[in-house]
Amino acid sequence: MITQNKILLAGMVIVGIAYVYQPANAETASAAVLANTCYSCHGTNGKSVGDMPTIAGKTKNFIVDKLKAFKSGAKSSTVMMRITKGFSDSELDAISGIIANK
Amino acid sequence: MAKISRRHFTAGLGVSAALGSLTLNGKAPFAATGKAQVVVVGGGFGGATAAKYLKRFNPKISVVLVEPSSQYATCPFSNTVIGGINKMDYITHNYDALKKMGVTVVHDLVTHIDGAKKSVKLAKGGDISFERCIVSPGIDFRWDKISGLDASTANIIPHAWKAGPQTILLRNQLAAMPDGGTFLMSPPLNPFRCPPGPGERVSLVANYFKKHKPKSKILVLDPKPKFSKQGLFKEGWAKLYPGMIEYHHTSDDGIVVRADAKAKKLFTEFGEYKGDVINFIPAQKAGKIAQTSGLTNKSGWCPVNQLTFESKLMPGVHVIGDASVASPMPKSGFSASAQAKVCAAAVSNLLQGQSPGTPKFVNTCYSLVAENYGISVAMVYGFANGKIIKMKGSGGLSPSGANAEYRSKEADYSRGWYASISQDIWG
Incomplete structure (x- = not known):
């Protein structure tokens, strides 16, 4: 796990630097790519069109608290407890930051 | 030109x-x-x-x-x-x-x-x-792996594993089948598109039979020893469709080696099986x-x-x-x-x-066992040493033995997922 995290962080740093050079309206990898994984169930930019909860329009703190509660099991869920366990706390933090700004 | x-x-x-x-x-x-x-x-x-x-x-x-x-x-x-x-x-x-x-x-x-x-x-x-x-x-499709079937026989024995006219054909065949008939189905060997798909198909055909053709049977000839979400599907079938589904695996004559489209028969190593409607999903x-x-x-x-x-x-x-x-x-x-x-x-x-960038992926496969009975399998994937890896501790199946409320919620989420992903892609 330690090696994995190191590789992941290394990748994020590279992308983080690259982000500076992106056109102003462009999204790029790293946090944005992580947040993109949410949209397959919660709709583009977190705006759900069906029975999935909409996650757009919430504050960063609200989202990150929910995600961490799913991960720890403090908040019950069907699938979110299985999904949040695949992300580090810093990734959940980064994802929440992106979604909150949508 | x-x-x-x-x-x-x-x-x-x-x-x-x-x-x-x-x-x-x-x-x-x-x-x-x-x-x-x-x-x-x-x-x-x-x-x-x-x-x-x-x-x-x-x-x-x-x-x-x-x-x-x-x-x-x-x-x-x-x-x-x-x-x-x-x-x-x-x-x-x-x-x-x-x-x-x-x-x-x-x-x-x-x-x-x-x-x-x-x-x-x-x-x-x-x-x-x-x-x-x-x-x-x-x-x-790998038609070379089955004798007696090819792209031209798919209008008699549909695969319905690419959606469109094949979906309609299989639907129409089931709608025309008399009550008391047999739906004969054969899923493919791994790897193939949508691993829990055959189990869901069995479920939703059973759901249709239960309501409209309750004397009908489903017979599955599966060349594999086990299939995706097997425990959850079989739990749901026992509860919702008792006695309707007979499922053969590798070791109990599940390997189909030949088909006769006109006679509507599938032949295994040891036997032959007739279906009023047959759905053969070829290897891929x-x-x-x-x-x-x-x-x-x-x-x-x-x-x-x-x-x-x-x-x-x-x-x-x-x-x-x-x-x-x-x-x-x-x-x-x-x-x-x-x-x-x-x-x-x-x-x-x-x-x-x-x-x-470094990728991360999520996959969640929802399946409906009935309109108000959903199950899922999920996994988060990361990247290490040049390969996609499963993130330890993440993912897994819906719990076995869950109550009706849980299954109903996952059925709602199944439809919710479909609405969202369709919008995320084509909307």
Whole structure:
């Protein structure tokens, strides 16, 4: 796990630097790519069109608290407890930051 | 075939000056000849997502999506059509939203991808050149693995494993079947598109029989020793459809070796089985364009760099979705769309001379056992040592023995997922 995290962080740093050079309206990898994984169930930019909860329009703190509660099991869920366990706390933090700004 | 006589289109905003800037003017060109930074081949879960997310990452990238059909029917939720719950319009989507985002959609068939020349050839004539190409060709069938069946017998014994006319055919056969009949089904060997799909199909046909043809039976001949979400499916079948489903695995004569389409029979090593309606799902390989363009290896699938999905056999060409070797990810629409987002990010970065980011993927496969009974399997995938890996501690199945409220919630989420992912891709 330690090696994995190191590789992941290394990748994020590279992308983080690259982000500076992106056109102003462009999204790029790293946090944005992580947040993109949410949209397959919660709709583009977190705006759900069906029975999935909409996650757009919430504050960063609200989202990150929910995600961490799913991960720890403090908040019950069907699938979110299985999904949040695949992300580090810093990734959940980064994802929440992106979604909150949508 | 002189290209000069044909109407050209320019796909790019900046790249096309050399072609003389003739534009599409409302009519589809007889032959599309042009140039784009990225050509996307196939408008399914992988291709349509890739086109949309390329534009989201960087609207300045010129993107041409080549897809033969103007409407796309999804395999996910096609079992609800087969089971009489939904109509075809529920699973049918179009490309209007992609066009509005600035994706040039060409309704034609790519007949060749030339990695050296960096261009694709179109069936109606003409070529489109690219800097990078993203191919999402889906699957093709291995008719060579079964004696007595081929593409021509699929109008008698449907596979219904590509949604569209095949879905309608199987639905109509089941609707015409008399009560007391037998639905005979044979799922394929691994690896194949949508591992829990056959179990869901059995479930939703059983759900239809229970309501409308309660004397009918379902007989499954599965060449595998076990199948995806087996415990959860069998728990649901025992509860909802007791006595209706007989399931044979490898060791109890589940291997079909031959079929007789006219006699409506499947032959195993030891026996023969007659069905009033038969659904035989053949073994699979990467979609035809991947085979004929040299993107596949001996396995029949497309080896890729799992960081960028760039083909290991053809630089500059990326392969995503069912056709790619992205194990441990399953071949699902959800996986294809997740891979497309990662691939689009990588391609967007690479076009600007930047390194691709580190990917992370989520896959959740929902299945309906009945309208109000849903089950799921999920997994988060990361990347380490050059490979996609399962994130330890994440993912897994819905719990066995869960109460009706839990199953009902997951059925709602199943429909919610379908609405969201359809919107995320085609909406």
